[in-house]
Amino acid sequence: MSEMTEFVQRYPAARIIDVAKALSGDLRLRILETLGERSMSISQLAETLGVAQPTITINIQMLEHAQLVSSMLGANREKICSVTCRSILLELPSKRGEGLHKLEEIHMPIGMYSRCSIEPYCGMVNREGVYIGCVDDPRAFYMPERTETSLLWFGGAGFVEYYFANPVPPGVSFSELRFQSEVCAEAPGFDMNWPSDISLFINDCPAGMITIDADYGDRKGKLTSSKWNGGTQYGKLVEWRVTDSGSYIGEERKSETTLLDLDLKFNQPIRVRIEVSEDAQNRNGLNLFGASFGDYPQDLILSFVQIHESGEEGN
Template identity: 75%
Template sequence: MGDIKEQVQRFPASRIIDVAKALSGDLRLRILEALGEQSMSISQLAAKLGVAQPTITINIQLLEHAELVTSTLGANREKICSVTCRTILLELPTKLGEGLQKLEEIHMPIGMYSNSFVGPPCGMVNKEGAAIGCVDDPRVFYMPERTEAALLWFGGSGFVEYYFANPVPPGVVFDELQFCAELCSEAPGFHPEWPSDIVLFINDHRIGQLSSPADFGDRKGKLTSSKWSGGTEYGLLTTWRVTPEGSYVNEERQTDTTLSDLNLQYNKPIRIRIEVPEDAANCNGLNLFGSSFGDYPQDLVLSFFQIHDVHEEE
């Protein structure tokens, strides 16, 4: 039997959501069952459960984030996974803000945008690399099948806009907002020198610009389907940050937009628009990657940091 670090693991109220999310998936429960008696590699789990290795990897990461599974590197540098405990104890929240995570995250599939404006060339494919609708037909961006998109793209100028819920209730504030996505320029096929200026707006406020240097297709994306032959393979994992002092892109300060400028309210959505503006110096479109395409197993992620209770007594 594999080593189990703790018989009982206690989780504070701030970790309840992490643990609940990890335990809410049938496959993740099956992974915990498989690891109940022995440690196993990713490939062994895939064979035992009859699931593709990338899918196992994504679900193992969720279990690791919740601290229900831990991993080490085996002799062949393959990930060896083990459960961390046999029993968990959850502490329920007792005051305002205590049940929220210090890192609150919302994950949004790339096809779940609420508004868009694109023109040809454009399109989207599912996780198997099969086209959704007709390539270069902007009407595809209004089809219900768009929710299955694993990669979407458009050339030239355009945008996709997403509505995120604000998970922070009245009386609780946070110190930093982050948005993370994998993306790159859009060229015919792919091109190693194809710059595009991709700008993020939150509630119509400009946060900052990623100047993508290329449409990357020089190698296969780590998660990209072998059936996909469209040229673009992976992107750049990019983080936009908004703080009380200003806004940043990958740690580089870009604008003076602050959290207070965004006028975030608990009962109104947070509108995030990813755009290549018409007046951009490099107006060369974008590719946007979902959790099963490119190099990174994640969808769009909006994160809230350092949440605390403003009414907490000193």
Template identity: 60%
Template sequence: MSESKQDIMRFPPSKITDVAKALSGDLRVRILEALGDTQLSVTQLAEALGVAQPTVSINIQILEQAGLVVTAQGSNREKLCSVSCRSILLELPSRPGDGLHKTEEIRMPIGMYSLCSVQPPCGMANRDGLIIGSTDDPRAFYMPERTDAALLWFSGAGYVEYRFPNPMPPGVSIDELRLRAELCSEAPSFRMDYPSDITVFVNDLPIGTWTSPGDFGDRKGKLTPDRWTSGTEYGVLTEWSVRADGSYVNGARAAATTLERLSLKYNQPIRLRFEIREDADNRRGINLFGSAFGDHPQDIVLSFIRFKEHQEGKES
């Protein structure tokens, strides 16, 4: 173990931010000092440093994610920690995009929409299961408290639109734009058989329609607060993606819209809209779940994916 710790660990440009964040905290540097060439449990580190065990655990996780610390489970199921190396080498970025991860994710709280068009029945609830504003009052969708929404719903046709920043610098292209969200139809109380055609638009171009089978309330959502007793409990985690050859919903081809047609620009927001269209066969609204409601601990996630290194601006 000691011999491996003398090795230099090389970090690519995409890991610089993670490593810098891990080394920027005084407590995390003290953890590395305490570990030295030995292996200590989280409890032993807490005693040595004089801080609470949960605090040590959180900071160990940051060091582990950066690759500076490795952990193993001891005989009594306690986490044992040791440093991964004694020296590090950071490779500085040499061209646009080098400092980015292969997948860059932006997580958008469901209440942070920029535009909406809703009709009752409609409403929003926060992470505690409390109604925001008044139920079935579209004015609630313009209240400042909407940013705390963990569940929003509306019936019939309508939409909510979000604006995402583009993390890609000029000259860096992506191979796939991927969206994940938990959602379902909107029925009075709930109704398992109640299809709704939910279409996603990016920059006003359709990237696919997913037909939700129903509004699900036959069991408690894994994250749904106990005080919530209004029917809808969980949704379906659904994925839309756009590639060079078209758009897909849950892996099945769904639209002809390509990445090129989206015209993504680094200095312009990406407009993303969940819509039940007026001309849809099934106009039965939507429930959109945030990280504290339903079955999945996530908000709306937009991913920018590069499968390979692009060589824009680099001489061949």
């Protein structure tokens, strides 16, 4: 056993929920058991535990988020996983609000959209670059296998919409809502001069439009499978921000929409829609990248920033 797995991992009160979620699943406990003596790849874990690789990947991500497992890229660009500790120490909260993060993040796989509007040409592939359903057939976007999607695309206008849970309880507020995704335009094959206007809507409120200048395929994506022979390889990481004063992409103000306009409620989902609108000047589709494709090892991320007790009964 390596030295890095001998020490006690200390978790402050704000991390208890992360750890509890990570340890609440039987499969995740079996993964920790299996990694107890040596590091293993995702495929080795899948074979040893008799579980599909996408299922292992999702559960490893939960363990990584709780910092119970760390990963690195090994030979053949495969993820190698190791446990980070053998014992944990939880510090229980002693006053109201102490158990909350200053930053709460929800990670959403790109195939877990709740509704979509897709027309050919379009398609989806998994992390190995294998097509899900038939290419240019919108019916594929309603197949159960869509949950394994690592790259999806459509040409022209269309959208995918995701429902996120609101993790912020009544009586607590936050100063900023952020959304990150890796995206680019969608051209036949690829085209380094192919702009597309990509917009974000949160609870149907516009959070800003960005023009992505290309469908990037001039080099291999850092995480893109060597088996993928499609033209599109990587995208740009875009961050939308909604604050009390308006909506921004990076530091550029893009919309008048404020947090108050979103009308967020604790017991209702937050609807996030990534769209190329029918009236867009550059109506050239989009590619959306998951954690195992493109340049950035992340799914869609919705973040709640600077959470604090507000003294009110709702947010």
